Amino acid sequence: MRESGRKRTLNIPLARILAVDDESSIRETLRSILETEGYAVEVAQDGREALDLFKNQNFDVVLCDVKMRGMDGIEVLVALRELAPDLPVIMISGHGTIDTAVESLRKGAYDYIQKPLDLNRLLVSLRNALDRNSLVAETQRLRQKVQQENEIVGDSAAIQEVRTMMQRVASTNARVLITGENGTGKELVARGIHQQSALVNGPFIEVNCAAIPSELIESELFGHEKGAFTSAIKQRKGKFELACDGTLFLDEIGDMSLDAQAKVLRALQEQRITRVGGDKEIEVNPRVIAATNKNLQEEIKAGRFREDLYHRLSVILIHVPALRERKEDIPLLVERFIATLCAQNGMAKRKISSQAMKALTDCPWTGNVRELHNIVERLLIMTDGEISAADIVRYVN
Numbered sequence: 464m465r466e467s468g469r470k471r472t473l474n475i476p477l478a479r480i481l482a483v484d485d486e487s488s489i490r491e492t493l494r495s496i497l498e499t500e501g502y503a504v505e506v507a508q509d510g511r512e513a514l515d516l517f518k519n520q521n522f523d524v525v526l527c528d529v530k531m532r533g534m535d536g537i538e539v540l541v542a543l544r545e546l547a548p549d550l551p552v553i554m555i556s557g558h559g560t561i562d563t564a565v566e567s568l569r570k571g572a573y574d575y576i577q578k579p580l581d582l583n584r585l586l587v588s589l590r591n592a593l594d595r596n597s598l599v600a601e602t603q604r605l606r607q608k609v610q611q612e613n614e615i616v617g618d619s620a621a622i623q624e625v626r627t628m629m630q631r632v633a634s635t636n637a638r639v640l641i642t643g644e645n646g647t648g649k650e651l652v653a654r655g656i657h658q659q660s661a662l663v664n665g666p667f668i669e670v671n672c673a674a675i676p677s678e679l680i681e682s683e684l685f686g687h688e689k690g691a692f693t694s695a696i697k698q699r700k701g702k703f704e705l706a707c708d709g710t711l712f713l714d715e716i717g718d719m720s721l722d723a724q725a726k727v728l729r730a731l732q733e734q735r736i737t738r739v740g741g742d743k744e745i746e747v748n749p750r751v752i753a754a755t756n757k758n759l760q761e762e763i764k765a766g767r768f769r770e771d772l773y774h775r776l777s778v779i780l781i782h783v784p785a786l787r788e789r790k791e792d793i794p795l796l797v798e799r800f801i802a803t804l805c806a807q808n809g810m811a812k813r814k815i816s817s818q819a820m821k822a823l824t825d826c827p828w829t830g831n832v833r834e835l836h837n838i839v840e841r842l843l844i845m846t847d848g849e850i851s852a853a854d855i856v857r858y859v860n
Contacts, residue, residue: 477503478593479521483513483539484528484555489578493526500586510534514542522550524573524592526585529556529563537570544571549599551592555580615651616799617792621784625652632779633659638731640716640776641754643783646833649754650714652783657710662750665709668702672723673715680723682739685730691740703736706749716776717757717768728772751776786828786835793824796832800839813843818852826859 480502482493490506497504505520507513509531517525525543529536540552554567557578564575573595574588615622632639633656641649650669657667675683682691686701702711713719719727730736731751735744753776762768786793797815805812815823828834838859846854 477501478523479503479505480524480526480589481505481507481513481516481520481522482526483507483510483531483536484526485509485531486528489528496582496585497589502589510536510539510542513539514546517543517546523596524589525550525552527552527554529554529567530558537566540567540570540572549596551595553585553588553592615648615655616796617789618795619784619789619792621789622792625781625783628779628781629655630659632656632781634661636750637778638750638776639752639779639781640759640773641752641781641783642759643754643756644785644831645756646831647783647785648832649756649783650712652781653710653712653714653752653754656752657712657750660710660750662709666706667710667712668706668749669712669714670702671714673718677720677723680719681726684723684727685736685738687739688741691738695740698738701736701738703730703747703749704745707747709749711749711751713751713753713776715755716753717755717759717762721767721769724769724772728769728775731772731775786831790824793828793835794820796835797823797839800836801843804840804843808843810843813848813850815850816852819850819855822852822855823859 478501480497482490482497482504483506484490484493485508487508490508494504494506505516505522507516511534513525513527516522527536527539527543531539536554536556540554543550543552548571551573552571553574553576554564554572555576555578556563567575573592576585576588615626617623629652639653639656641652643649653669654667657663670683672680682695682699682701684701684703686699686704687695689695689698713727730747734747736747737744759768759773759777763770763773797820801813801815804810823835823838830837841858842850842854845858
């Protein structure tokens with residue numbers, strides 16, 4: 464026996480369905496069946512009534528007849544897609560043709576079902592549509608969470624200038640070189656540019672050039688063919704390929720060997736790469752953002768960095784200031800870290816005294832924002848109640 468939808472949804476809000484059909488018998492049949500399955504149902508006898516209901520209530524799925532007097536189902540579908548692009552609309556018709564089905568799907572219908580309605584087919588389509596809603600909502604929640612985690616916090620003039628540069632460059636495909644000390648948030652700037660760009664739905668691929676041995680950097684960036692070297696047991700795509708239609712972030716580019724620099728320069732010039740052990744050229748088109756904590760002009764003078772690669776990468780230069788250069792942002796950062804860390808660790812929101820905040824603001828912060836984050840986490844773990852100035856003396860080196 465099928466489990467009742469009402470029993471399954473006692474502790475959660477009922478999914479709301481709008482059924483639109485100009486035949487009263489079908490409207491009431493749909494209402495009866497769907498309410499038995501545990502859904503909350505509203506009905507409309509034509510397109511105008513449906514749109515009026517939709518503008519005043521929230522619905523999770525719409526069932527809409529194609530052939531109706533006045534405003535037909537296709538017109539209703541188009542109007543609903545303008546009002547709520549992510550809303551699943553299931554079209555139903557007793558006069559269905561292939562052309563009608565194709566037109567419905569082309570204009571954004573989630574599904575198309577012919578009359579007489581197959582109950583199981585209808586319920587499966589509804590469940591799938593609701594599952595899709597859940598996935599869309601979860602994706603949006605995760606995207607908002609990522610944006611919050613990657614948000615650059617601060618109101619100082621230096622940080623406002625960085626934000627302005629990010630917004631200006633995000634709408635272009637220009638290459639960007641981000642400079643700044645370790646721990647200042649160069650990766651956050653790179654991710655922020657990606658998230659504000661037209662490539663936001665593409666991949667963001669990061670390569671830490673300082674963490675990869677020089678003998679492996681070529682394989683990491685350009686991939687390799689099976690058998691190219693002893694441990695190459697299968698073909699592997701490199702970061703340039705994986706980042707196509709997205710952003711490739713070359714972190715700590717100043718630590719890359721001269722040999723690898725030459726190959727990256729060629730890839731940027733020609734927008735083609737060749738996998739290690741291969742002879743086929745592969746077109747690649749990622750947007751490249753690089754970052755370094757080194758003074759590349761000095762590295763060029765010392766012969767450790769190619770000047771031509773520098774000019775390829777530095778179409779736009781963004782410098783991220785050290786934390787000691789924007790101390791007015793420290794209270795905002797501390798409050799953000801406290802809120803985030805307490806939420807992540809299931810702690811009650813903690814307070815920090817004004818004296819403790821001043822003591823933190825007066826610290827030199829040679830490790831920049833990363834060091835501040837670690838210190839705040841240490842204080843939350845090692846103290847109870849309000850964080851005091853004495854706690855700063857005790858736990859901040």
